[in-house]
Amino acid sequence: MTLKPGEVKTIAHLARIGLEESEVEPLAKELSTVLDLVAKLAAIDTSHVEPMAHPANTELRLRDDVVTESDQRDVLQAPAPAIEDGYFLVPRVIE
Amino acid sequence: MHELTLAEQSRQLQRRELSSIELTRHYLARIDRLNPSLNAILTVDADGALKAATEADRQLAAGKAGPLTGVPLVHKDIFCTTGVKTTCGSRMLENYVSPFDATVVARLKSAGTVMLGKANMDEFAMGSSNENSFFGPVANPWQHDRVPGGSSGGSAALVAARLASIATGTDTGGSIRQPAAFCGLTGLKPTYGRVSRYGMIAFASSLDQGGPLARSAEDCAYLLQAMAGFDEHDSTSSDAAVPDYVAALTGNLEGLRIGIPAEYFSDGLDAEIKRSVEAGLAELEAEGATLVSISLPNQQHCIPAYYVVAPAEASSNLSRFDGVRFGHRCDNPSDIEDLYSRSRAEGFGPEVKRRIYIGTYALSAGYYDAYYLKAQQVRRLISDDFDKAFESVDVIAGPTTPTTAFAQGAKVDDPVSMYLNDLYTVAANLVGLPALSMPCGLVDGLPVGLQLIARAFDEPQLLRVAHRYQQATDWHRQAPPAID
Numbered sequence: 001m002t003l004k005p006g007e008v009k010t011i012a013h014l015a016r017i018g019l020e021e022s023e024v025e026p027l028a029k030e031l032s033t034v035l036d037l038v039a040k041l042a043a044i045d046t047s048h049v050e051p052m053a054h055p056a057n058t059e060l061r062l063r064d065d066v067v068t069e070s071d072q073r074d075v076l077q078a079p080a081p082a083i084e085d086g087y088f089l090v091p092r093v094i095e
Numbered sequence: 096m097h098e099l100t101l102a103e104q105s106r107q108l109q110r111r112e113l114s115s116i117e118l119t120r121h122y123l124a125r126i127d128r129l130n131p132s133l134n135a136i137l138t139v140d141a142d143g144a145l146k147a148a149t150e151a152d153r154q155l156a157a158g159k160a161g162p163l164t165g166v167p168l169v170h171k172d173i174f175c176t177t178g179v180k181t182t183c184g185s186r187m188l189e190n191y192v193s194p195f196d197a198t199v200v201a202r203l204k205s206a207g208t209v210m211l212g213k214a215n216m217d218e219f220a221m222g223s224s225n226e227n228s229f230f231g232p233v234a235n236p237w238q239h240d241r242v243p244g245g246s247s248g249g250s251a252a253l254v255a256a257r258l259a260s261i262a263t264g265t266d267t268g269g270s271i272r273q274p275a276a277f278c279g280l281t282g283l284k285p286t287y288g289r290v291s292r293y294g295m296i297a298f299a300s301s302l303d304q305g306g307p308l309a310r311s312a313e314d315c316a317y318l319l320q321a322m323a324g325f326d327e328h329d330s331t332s333s334d335a336a337v338p339d340y341v342a343a344l345t346g347n348l349e350g351l352r353i354g355i356p357a358e359y360f361s362d363g364l365d366a367e368i369k370r371s372v373e374a375g376l377a378e379l380e381a382e383g384a385t386l387v388s389i390s391l392p393n394q395q396h397c398i399p400a401y402y403v404v405a406p407a408e409a410s411s412n413l414s415r416f417d418g419v420r421f422g423h424r425c426d427n428p429s430d431i432e433d434l435y436s437r438s439r440a441e442g443f444g445p446e447v448k449r450r451i452y453i454g455t456y457a458l459s460a461g462y463y464d465a466y467y468l469k470a471q472q473v474r475r476l477i478s479d480d481f482d483k484a485f486e487s488v489d490v491i492a493g494p495t496t497p498t499t500a501f502a503q504g505a506k507v508d509d510p511v512s513m514y515l516n517d518l519y520t521v522a523a524n525l526v527g528l529p530a531l532s533m534p535c536g537l538v539d540g541l542p543v544g545l546q547l548i549a550r551a552f553d554e555p556q557l558l559r560v561a562h563r564y565q566q567a568t569d570w571h572r573q574a575p576p577a578i579d
Contacts, residue, residue: 008452015410015455016417016432017448018440027452033511034453038399041469044476051471052478054301055287055527056331063327075194081424088419091430 001035003028096121097257098574101166101314104260108155108165115155115165119148119209122167126211126258133234135243135252137172139212140179147209154207162341163321164207169262171250172213173220174200174305175294179210183296184218184228184246187422187442197294198326199263199305206321211259215249218444219413220270220298222246223516226507227446234503235277236575237541241500244274250308251278255575261309261318265295267302268401269495269520272532275308276495276544279534279573281561282308283315286551287527288333290319291326299408300331302401302524311571312533312561316340319554335552343555344562349383351560352488358394359493359519371536371543372494375564378535379492382563387488391480394522396473401521402514403457403470409447410454416442449510478526485550490560494519495532495544523548531557534570542573 003011008028012019019027073086082089096118099107107113123141130136144167151165175181175193182188196204204210217227225233225248233248235241236256243252247264251274254262264271266284275282283306290305297303307318320341325334355376360369380386418424418438425441428434443451457466484491497518506513523530528548535545549556565571 011452011456011459013436014459015448015451016414016435016439017443017451018433018436030449030510031452031456034402034449034514035456037511037514038403038453038457038466038470040399041396041403041473042465044393044396044469044473046469046472046476049472049475051468052475053471054331055478055525056333060330072194078194079191079421081418081422090419091428091434093431 001039002032003035097125099260100310101260101317104166105162105317109160111155115148115151115209116145118165119144119167119211122211122259129256129258132239133236133252133256134231135215135233135249135256135258136169136212137182137215137230137249138180140210143179144209144211151207151209161206162317163203165209166261167209167211167259168203169211169214169250169253169259170200171216171247171262171264173216173265173296174263175296176200176210176213179213181213181296182230184216184230185442185444185447186229187416189229189423191421193294195294198291198328199295199322202324203321214247214253214262217246217248218447219296219409220246220265220267221409221446221450223269223273223513224501224506225249226503227444229444232503235500236578237279237500240503241541242277242503244277244500246270247274247308251275251280251282254278254280254308254310256578261307261314263305263322264308265303265305266524267298268405268524269517271306271308272495272520272530272544272546273516275532276542277500279542279575280308280310281312281315281531281533281571282306283319283531283554283557284523284529285319285323285554286333286529288331289529289552289554290322291329291332293326293328297412299405300412301408302405311565312531312558313341313344315531316344316558338555340555340558343559346559347383348379348560348563351384351490352387353379353384354387354389354484354488354491356389356391356394356491356493358391363497363515363518364494365498367538368494368498368543371538372545375535375545376492378568379560379564382567389484389488389491391484391522393473393477393480397477397522397525398514398518400470400473400477401517401525402453403466404474404525406450406454407457407467408454410451410458413447413451446510474525477522481526481528489549490556491548493546495546499538499541499543519546527551529554529557531561533561533564534573536570537573540576
């Protein structure tokens with residue numbers, strides 16, 4: 001299969017990865033070779049096969065609903081690129 | 096003293112014939128001298144190491160030491176460490192310092208190990224050659240123009256070059272076993288859930304496992320002992336009791352049934368590798384094991400299933416890198432969309448982007464059933480193959496890789512040919528089983544790996560078989576020629 005330039009741009013947008021116009025065509029080719037590899041799955045008969053999401057087929061544990069963590073906001077925000085008064089800074093979202 | 100194994104170092108430290116500070120200084124000097132040409136270690140923490148060694152010597156003097164007290168090691172740079180950068184081989188995390196220690200790091204710290212630094216790796220553990228690191232490729236100590244394998248390429252290269260006796264790694268599709276094979280080491284991917292994933296930067300959460308890289312099965316047993324165990328911070332951590340791995344290293348192989356899958360010895364396997372692996376199997380037979388022909392009929396579907404499941408999970412996991420809470424942020428974003436898309440475009444390298452794109456596509460509306468759901472069903476078929484095989488055998492054996500270490504640059508422009516290097520390793524991740532690679536020969540001066548796969552939580556069996564093999568052979572004692 002061959003991905004069209006429009007499809008590549010849609011994928012990049014969904015993944016929120018900026019793409020230069022010059023990258024689109026080579027990327028379409030690269031991704032298409034990978035999709036050709038995985039397209040081999042289509043020929044396998046999987047009717048009535050239960051999907052396996054995970055090797056640990058156990059129910060997730062529940063813990064007691066009690067406070068276990070103390071306030072560590074400053075420590076946890078230390079790696080952030082931009083903070084102010086305990087908030088993460090981003091460009092204005094609401095005008 | 097760099098020729099000593101972990102077990103030998105441990106004994107000498109306990110007997111006070113060797114001090115941790117001497118050993119640590121010796122390794123730091125070797126790293127200074129040899130690492131520049133290998134690029135196996137990204138960050139050296141000399142001050143931290145000397146401090147930890149001093150404390151270890153105090154414990155040893157007080158008779159309060161365990162088997163790992165005072166033993167230097169290097170962590171793969173995917174394990175979060177407070178006070179020392181954790182880059183994951185990516186520009187995205189070039190300056191990231193974690194506010195907490197990974198459970199593996201915390202456990203090994205409390206076991207008394209001395210962290211020398213952090214090992215180079217393929218970016219976000221995506222790769223089979225270590226050429227995808229933002230911080231440059233790693234040389235294979237056996238032949239510098241060859242790749243060390245990946246993604247734990249730095250960990251494998253540094254242990255092979257005797258810059259530490261042990262290192263931690265992670266394995267999502269072969270990332271411990273393949274570099275172990277390429278660098279002449281013993282490496283173990285534990286059962287899914289055996290080693291905590293907390294603080295181990297996530298690539299594909301249903302496949303990722305941390306494990307040991309060392310020069311022998313015995314050393315892997317010591318290291319795994321300290322790494323394994325229940326952790327409430329990891330929702331899929333197993334609470335099964337941790338057996339005594341070192342105590343399990345006994346007995347001969349009488350009565351052991353080793354399954355040999357026909358599919359592991361067919362097309363694509365290098366003839367010389369086949370010969371080495373068959374010689375290794377004959378050795379196991381001579382030790383008392385019985386070789387049984389088996390079939391894993393869905394083997395050919397492992398790579399296609401893996402390259403849907405792993406990228407799908409990666410695309411989800413790596414959505415956390417948004418330029419807001421941690422990691423790279425672009426300059427002067429014009430709006431929130433620009434912040435996300437430019438930070439990610441600048442922060443991720445080509446292979447990471449490729450896998451995010453494939454995963455995004457496979458999970459997107461209209462394609463989910465055809466790719467992701469289908470891959471999960473095929474995953475079940477593969478798992479059923481192993482369940483059936485383990486009704487009649489105790490261990491499955493074959494080659495770890497289809498070739499020896501390939502040349503630097505040989506596959507960088509061809510992602511699919513790179514992916515096919517994982518031919519024999521991805522199955523154990525898809526089905527969650529423990530698997531080990533051990534050296535079984537040399538072809539043109541490059542090591543060959545023999546892979547053993549066991550039932551869930553049967554790491555003692557893997558370590559026992561490998562240890563027995565290593566009592567009878569000396570492939571694991573071979574060192575790269577240029578190592579002095």
